[in-house]
Amino acid sequence: MDKSGEKTPQGNFYNAKSEANQDYKHKRLIYGLMIIIILLVLLVASLGVVLVIFRPKVNVESNICTTQECYQATAEILSYINTTVDPCTDFYSYACGTWISNNPIPIDRPRYGTLYQLIDRNERILRRLLERTTAAAANEGERKAIMYFKACMQDIFTQTESRKDLIAMIRQLGGWDVVPSLQPANITNWSYNSVMAQMTAKYDIDTLFSIWVGVDLRNSNVTIIE
Numbered sequence: 001m002d003k004s005g006e007k008t009p010q011g012n013f014y015n016a017k018s019e020a021n022q023d024y025k026h027k028r029l030i031y032g033l034m035i036i037i038i039l040l041v042l043l044v045a046s047l048g049v050v051l052v053i054f055r056p057k058v059n060v061e062s063n064i065c066t067t068q069e070c071y072q073a074t075a076e077i078l079s080y081i082n083t084t085v086d087p088c089t090d091f092y093s094y095a096c097g098t099w100i101s102n103n104p105i106p107i108d109r110p111r112y113g114t115l116y117q118l119i120d121r122n123e124r125i126l127r128r129l130l131e132r133t134t135a136a137a138a139n140e141g142e143r144k145a146i147m148y149f150k151a152c153m154q155d156i157f158t159q160t161e162s163r164k165d166l167i168a169m170i171r172q173l174g175g176w177d178v179v180p181s182l183q184p185a186n187i188t189n190w191s192y193n194s195v196m197a198q199m200t201a202k203y204d205i206d207t208l209f210s211i212w213v214g215v216d217l218r219n220s221n222v223t224i225i226e
Helices: 016-054 068-080 091-102 114-130 140-153 160-172 192-203
Strands: 005-007 013-015 213-215 223-225
Touching (some): 068 091, 114 140
């Protein structure tokens, strides 16, 4: 008797071999799905490892300045802030309140601000550099700048040889009360028109107005004094 076909109590026949084949196919399908899922998991994990290894490294500290100059600038900015003011109520007073209190407008200026403060600071630094000796100059340009500055600051009385043209010009123009030893100004004999004419004609210095030769707007072929 063939065991592959047996009769059930209900009188129906079934094929045991066919049922075994179906079970085998079902198990094989499940195993295949499991293998695919495992492979996908491994693939995703591998991609994650590759991205972690080869992604561009971001150096957070490279964007943070840690030099002495940056620390000084930060401390200076923080010194401007008035922490007693609520920034949500008055941000300007919060950000600049302390600076305004510590830096009143000088009596010789109509306004004052951080830009003017920076200009004053740079001028003090520049003067300190120019007051050095020429031996301290780093290059020829600095040496010439120091010499030029010292020449301007030298006493006019101790440098009469190099200043004799200037002294003669002052005397010729009627003297100067600021340096009375050269020649005190004589207001009685001093002529404004004469002095202005000499300064304009001989020294090319504009006084109350400027004079030059230009093209006539009405006739471009003619030049006129303006």
